[in-house]
Every structure is written in C-alpha cells, then in structure tokens.
Amino acid sequence: MQDSPRAQQIRQAHATLIHLVVQACQNPQSRQELEPVLEQAIQGGWTDLVARIRQVLDGQRDPSLLNGLDEEDNTILSSILTGLQDPATLPDPNQTADAAQAAPGLAQMIHGASRGDPQSLHWLSQMAEQMTRAGGDMARLGGIAKRLVDGERDPEVLCQGMGPxxxxLVQSILSELGKLERH
Structure with a gap:
C-alpha cells in the first residue's frame, strides 16, 4: 500500500514517536523512555491518540482502535500497528525531510487554508509551530506560512534570511501553489 504524500509526511514527522511505541511494545523496560513523550503529547492536546497508544502498549491490536481518530492520529496509530507486524514498514527516524516530497503537501495545506478550509488551517498551524521549534530554515518557513496563506508569492520576500x-523548498512550494491556483 502506497501512502499519500501527506501520510508520508505525517509518518516522517512522527517517526521517533512511532519507533518509541513499537520499541516499548516489544520491550516493556523501554516504556519508561516513552512515558515523558506521551505526557508531553497529552499536554499538546493529543489525549485521544495517547489513550489509544496506551491500549496498544497494553496488548490491544484491533484495527477498531483507529475508529474516530483524525487523519494525523490515524496515520500515526496505523503506522504503529503496521510496524508491530512488519518492522520494515517503520519510517526512518534519522531521515531528514525531502523538499521535493514536502512541497506538494505544504502547498496543498496553504492552498486550502487560503480558501478558508478549517482542516487545512489546523494542519498548517500545527506544522508551522513544529517548524518554528526546529530552528534554521524550517523556523523561517514556519514564520512565513501566514504570508503564503495571505497570498504572498514573491520569492525574494519569502526567502529572506534562508539558506539554499x-x-x-520555498521555490518548490511556490511552484506547487502555482499549479493549484491555475486549476
């Protein structure tokens, strides 16, 4: 089964969490390492996801655990369940984001948000917050997300202070936005 670009992005963004949960299921002693991460996730509002992860940690593997979760939580939990069955499916926690892969998903969110789609606004704000915490060019990109939603398309303005x-990445996003806006 081939993941959508958005699902791939979600899996990659949460690769460390996915690995920690699979590891804790296979080795209960490593659950101590996972607990602070789960507590932080609860503080971030991921109570439903953490409740389901705790059920997986307690041995439940039923696909009905995915029922009622939003897209991001569903992707994370299904990656955990699939990873428990086949570790080869786990995302690489050391892989850095590929701009070519990230640009279409980001452009879709920006395009949707600029048209007032509440889910796109939600996803984009979460991603912008994560990018801002990452520092460097990612922080800069997180900082210009609103400008992109508001229609700014001048690469010289958007890329100020960024490295190559x-x-x-900004050029790729602008290219993808151009395609979306023509349709």
Whole structure:
C-alpha cells in the first residue's frame, strides 16, 4: 500500500514517536523512555491518540482502535500497528525531510487554508509551530506560512534570511501553489 504524500509526511514527522511505541511494545523496560513523550503529547492536546497508544502498549491490536481518530492520529496509530507486524514498514527516524516530497503537501495545506478550509488551517498551524521549534530554515518557513496563506508569492520576500535548502523548498512550494491556483 502506497501512502499519500501527506501520510508520508505525517509518518516522517512522527517517526521517533512511532519507533518509541513499537520499541516499548516489544520491550516493556523501554516504556519508561516513552512515558515523558506521551505526557508531553497529552499536554499538546493529543489525549485521544495517547489513550489509544496506551491500549496498544497494553496488548490491544484491533484495527477498531483507529475508529474516530483524525487523519494525523490515524496515520500515526496505523503506522504503529503496521510496524508491530512488519518492522520494515517503520519510517526512518534519522531521515531528514525531502523538499521535493514536502512541497506538494505544504502547498496543498496553504492552498486550502487560503480558501478558508478549517482542516487545512489546523494542519498548517500545527506544522508551522513544529517548524518554528526546529530552528534554521524550517523556523523561517514556519514564520512565513501566514504570508503564503495571505497570498504572498514573491520569492525574494519569502526567502529572506534562508539558506539554499530553505530557498529550494520555498521555490518548490511556490511552484506547487502555482499549479493549484491555475486549476
């Protein structure tokens, strides 16, 4: 089964959490390492996801655990369940984001948010917050998300202070936005 670009992005963004949960299921002693992460997730508002993860940690594997979860939580939990069955499916926690892969998903969210789609606004704000915490070009990109939603398309304005990788990502996003806006 091939993941959508958005699902791949979600899996990659949460690869560390996915690995920690699978590891804790296979080795209960490593659950201590996972607990602070789960507590932090609860503080971030992920109570439903953490409740389901705790059920998986307690041995439940039923696909009905996915019922009622939003797209992000569903993708994370299904990655955990699949990873328990086949560790080869787990995302690489050391892989850095590929700009070519990230640009279409980001452009879709920006495009949706600019049209007032509440789910796109929600996802984009969460991603912008995560990017801002990452520092460097990612923090800069998180900082210009609202400008992109508001229609700014001048790469010189948007790329101020970014290195070559950040500039390439912004250019890719602008290219994808151009395609979306033409349709």
């Amino acid at each position: 990788q950040g500039e390439n």
